[in-house]
Amino acid sequence: MLCIFFxxxxxxxxxxxxxxxxxxxxxxAVNALSEAKNFPNRxxxxxFMEKGLILHHLGRYEESANTLLKASELMEKQExxxxxxxxxxxxxxxxxxxxxxxxSERLWVHTYLMMNFLLLRKYExxxxxxxxxxxxxxxHPEPLSKDHFTRALIALCFENFRQYSDAYIExxxxxxNLPDPSPVAPRIYEIGxxxxxxxxxxxxxxxxxxxxxxxxxxxxxxxxxxLVLFVSIGSAPEKISGSIIIxxxxxxxxxxxxxxxxxxxxxxxxxxxxxPFSVTTHIGNVAKASLQDRAAKIIAKETARxxxxxxxxxxxxxxxxxxxxxxxxxxxFLMEEPDTRCWETLPAYLKLFRFPIQPGKHRxxxxxYQNGIRxxxxxxxxxxxxxxxxxxxIRINSGSAIGN
Amino acid sequence: MTNSGLKSTLxxxxxxxxxxxxxxxATTRTxxxxxxxxxxxxYDFSDKKKIVDSLVQPLLETSPLANAxxxxxxxxxGIANQTAEHINTSGISDDIxxxxxxxxxxxxxxETQRDNIANETDYQYNSGAVAxxxxxxxxxxxxxxxxxxxTLRSIEKEEPKQVRLTKKSLKYxxxxxxxxxxxxxxxxxADSVEIAREASKPIIGW
Numbered sequence: 001m002l003c004i005f006f007x008x009x010x011x012x013x014x015x016x017x018x019x020x021x022x023x024x025x026x027x028x029a030v031n032a033l034s035e036a037k038n039f040p041n042r043x044x045x046x047x048f049m050e051k052g053l054i055l056h057h058l059g060r061y062e063e064s065a066n067t068l069l070k071a072s073e074l075m076e077k078q079e080x081x082x083x084x085x086x087x088x089x090x091x092x093x094x095x096x097x098x099x100x101x102x103x104s105e106r107l108w109v110h111t112y113l114m115m116n117f118l119l120l121r122k123y124e125x126x127x128x129x130x131x132x133x134x135x136x137x138x139x140h141p142e143p144l145s146k147d148h149f150t151r152a153l154i155a156l157c158f159e160n161f162r163q164y165s166d167a168y169i170e171x172x173x174x175x176x177n178l179p180d181p182s183p184v185a186p187r188i189y190e191i192g193x194x195x196x197x198x199x200x201x202x203x204x205x206x207x208x209x210x211x212x213x214x215x216x217x218x219x220x221x222x223x224x225x226x227l228v229l230f231v232s233i234g235s236a237p238e239k240i241s242g243s244i245i246i247x248x249x250x251x252x253x254x255x256x257x258x259x260x261x262x263x264x265x266x267x268x269x270x271x272x273x274x275x276p277f278s279v280t281t282h283i284g285n286v287a288k289a290s291l292q293d294r295a296a297k298i299i300a301k302e303t304a305r306x307x308x309x310x311x312x313x314x315x316x317x318x319x320x321x322x323x324x325x326x327x328x329x330x331x332x333f334l335m336e337e338p339d340t341r342c343w344e345t346l347p348a349y350l351k352l353f354r355f356p357i358q359p360g361k362h363r364x365x366x367x368x369y370q371n372g373i374r375x376x377x378x379x380x381x382x383x384x385x386x387x388x389x390x391x392x393x394i395r396i397n398s399g400s401a402i403g404n
Numbered sequence: 405m406t407n408s409g410l411k412s413t414l415x416x417x418x419x420x421x422x423x424x425x426x427x428x429x430a431t432t433r434t435x436x437x438x439x440x441x442x443x444x445x446x447y448d449f450s451d452k453k454k455i456v457d458s459l460v461q462p463l464l465e466t467s468p469l470a471n472a473x474x475x476x477x478x479x480x481x482g483i484a485n486q487t488a489e490h491i492n493t494s495g496i497s498d499d500i501x502x503x504x505x506x507x508x509x510x511x512x513x514x515e516t517q518r519d520n521i522a523n524e525t526d527y528q529y530n531s532g533a534v535a536x537x538x539x540x541x542x543x544x545x546x547x548x549x550x551x552x553x554x555t556l557r558s559i560e561k562e563e564p565k566q567v568r569l570t571k572k573s574l575k576y577x578x579x580x581x582x583x584x585x586x587x588x589x590x591x592x593x594a595d596s597v598e599i600a601r602e603a604s605k606p607i608i609g610w
Contacts, residue, residue: 069490079571079605079607080605080606080607080608080609081607081608081609082609082610083608083609083610084610124484124485125490127485127486128485128487128488128489128490131487131488132488135488135560161484161486
């Protein structure tokens with residue numbers, strides 16, 4: 001029974017790592033996860049997700065990619081439903097089962113892999129991850145429709161191999177899911193015109209913001225050199241416990257994401273004349289939509305579990321085992337803990353910026369405004385030849401901004 | 405329970421335990437690289453062998469180079485991985501090159517060793533440690549006449565959602581290989597090999 005109660009806790013190294021990460025001690029966070037002994041198998045996916053993300057923000061992209069590839073491999077293995085775990089969870093709660101991740105979290109494993117491979121200049125591997133991401137997006141189109149960041153990243157991976165028709169499709173999907181297609185309109189117009197889709201491209205011309213008229217008369221600007229910034233801001237909402245109690249002792253519990261409004265931030269490049277291409281994913285909204293998409297399954301299982309527990313309690317009552325029945329109802333009530341496990345080091349916002357810059361040697365400064373406070377990040381010096389891209393990532397947590 | 409009954413039960417229990425333990429023992433066996441072996445529908449070493457064999461033969465027999473007497477110089481610019489899997493395609497290009505070298509009718513530029521060749525040449529001339537008469541002669545490298553390049557692609561399909569105990573998936577791979585004449589930019593030869601495989605995985609396990 002103790003094991004069952006203890007099952008309802010996140011593994012200690014995960015708690016330590018998350019705490020260290022949000023205190024700005026990312027290296028300690030990685031150590032906490034690397035040195036974890038006897039780590040519970042059921043939380044192994046979370047271990048890879050959290051460790052992969054922290055390594056990413058430490059700039060250890062190769063290690064991050066290797067860790068997230070393990071997460072990806074595990075997700076594939078987890079497609080088999082374990083009868084023993086499901087049977088045990090009917091009597092106890094979901095904490096006893098392997099954590100498989102929400103659809104959104106499974107997608108973001110590939111999103112972070114894409115970012116890692118782009119930062120490592122392994123464009124072919126990034127394209128592989130783009131295709132893996134597309135598989136998940138195709139499987140769960142509705143709940144993941146607002147993940148504009150991942151779509152834009154997929155389009156970028158296609159552009160790197162001059163597969164413009166594939167990139168065009170992705171930009172159009174972003175436009176379809178945005179209330180105003182302005183952020184991607186220049187891209188759609190430009191690629192569309194070059195692919196010969198003039199009629200369709202012309203439809204997006206009116207959405208091109210007036211401050212970037214150069215696209216309309218310049219050469220194919222997607223061949224220009226660019227600085228690509230991946231910006232992560234704040235912390236994503238966590239799952240919390242929700243309950244409905246039907247007297248005397250039936251408890252329905254379900255996970256839900258907390259309502260949390262994270263502070264956004266404005267990012268610009270000191271001295272940049274042309275406004276960048278930018279898209280944003282609100283991580284909390286996509287995560288909530290993913291959980292909502294599973295709601296019917298969660299309710300069905302919860303109802304079956306409540307019915308089973310109630311029938312066992314009544315059977316014991318029927319045999320006039322008064323105290324035993326009360327104790328059993330109490331145990332069942334307490335055991336009814338919703339599975340609130342989630343990827344907690346994710347940011348609140350993921351933003352993709354693409355700044356067109358001239359070929360040559362650069363030493364640039366990213367300017368960040370959050371709550372009226374300015375933070376500057378000096379990027380390392382880099383050189384670009386015509387058509388090349390330079391990738392850089394920044395994490396903004398309250399009071400700090402770190403780039404790698 | 406009688407004494408003999410107890411003994412039989414005990415014997416059966418021990419036998420079952422031994423059988424179960426034996427079933428859990430790790431085993432290994434050596435597999436021949438020529439043996440066709442697939443655990444699932446994904447690309448594996450058997451596919452690599454099939455791909456290489458299927459492309460080297462036509463290159464040796466039907467390409468414009470089949471009858472070349474001067475052992476043309478070729479450079480391999482690798483095989484682009486356009487699949488949805490992390491496949492190391494340099495293994496395919498290495499095997500193709502090796503088979504063609506063994507045929508003795510082509511010569512290959514070692515593109516991957518270019519930096520090392522430059523470093524070693526630089527060392528021989530500038531370190532002061534190498535006897536002058538043993539230094540290699542510079543500007544004697546051969547220029548390639550042809551580029552051999554290729555693309556590995558895949559298409560994957562899964563059975564649509566329905567009530568079932570197994571899930572079927574279909575994978576199709578195609579490797580396209582082409583030979584480009586560096587002087588004319590013309591593709592002198594091209595061929596491809598295709599592999600399609602269906603696999604079935606259980607949805608439910610212990």
